[in-house]
Amino acid sequence: MATEVHAAEGATGYIVHHLTPFSVGEGFWTLHLDTLFFSAILGALFIWFFKTVAEKATAGEPGLAQNFVEMIIEFVDQQVKDSFHGKNDLIAPLSLTIFCWVFLWNAMDMLPVDLIPGVATMMGGDYMRVVPSTDLNATFALSFSVFFLIIYYNLKIKGAFSFSKELLLHPFNTVFLIPFNILLNLVEYIAKPVSLALRLFGNLYAGELIFILIALMPWYLQPLLSFPWAIFHILIITLQAFIFMVLTIVYLSMAHEEH
């Protein structure tokens, strides 16, 4: 079916096909099954690997897997310690989860663009989009969760009164500029989750698009283009996961600090 659609619609059809999610339902209650499935599988992979290592964790000489896991843990812990000075047991595990999960999402980009969609087509599925970070729902789910935590910690640490005062009287500490302050703060607070989600989405969507475009080239050009792009993408996927994690830490540490 899908192949016929490509033939009919040419290059545009091929691209659109690769970027259309496998979904069920109507309107708001549509579910992108591919996004849900792959992110859950990748999350399970992360949990399984880290849990296996954590169970066998020893303070003695670490094995290869433990070494690897400890490297990531120490890296995340260092980032948290650098930016966040309060005491919070949630932030470090949260950062670790974000870093690993987003990295694994992005890493799906390294699979050949036609591999899993091809298998899905053979099994009768029409659409299959394997990189969860190319779905706005996935990136916004993360950034909204972070946003809720920002609001939660603002209220918890500063208290409702102090937080409202900050929203009303910051950055201009005059009663006359309260509306202006509210507007500024609203933009600032909304910009956080939106920029977090769109940055990740944009980078990965563009990256995937370029892989798809390369896949449309003649076969002898493909390695020449996809090889450097894939290498460059190793940097992108790590960097985007890292940026998401660091900004989360920074935003949450801002939520803990009184002005």
Place this chain on the structure above:
Amino acid sequence: MSINATLIGQMITFTLLVWFTMKYIWPPLIEALEERRKKIAEGLAAAEKGQEEMDLAEKNALAVLKQAKEQSSEIVSLAQKRANEVVEQSKHNAKKEGERLIDAAKTQIEQELQQAKEGLRQEVSTLALKAAEQILKKEINKTEHKALIAKVASQLG
């Protein structure tokens, strides 16, 4: 490309993942790291202490060695002194013994000389007597002149 219920599903998954990580993954790993950090610090401290102890032991050993050397040289010089003494003593003894032997020999020689003299005197007196007898066989009365001969014989010794 629209926001839909997938968002809610993803948020639930995310919450579960964070909860699991916070409860079962982060604490044991960070604990292991902390414990290893402590172990390493302890090990380093122990190593430093060991080094210090070794330095001290080396110092002690050197002192003991020095003392032993001094003692041994003292013993050697004492032994040398003693040996000299023994040599002196034995030389002295040997000299004394030699002198004693010489004295004994002299005494013996003297005795033997006396004996020989006695023997000779007897023999000479006998010979003289005989000779006188031969010469004076007829004219000299043996008994009459016996006292005279004895007197002469005694003067010969």
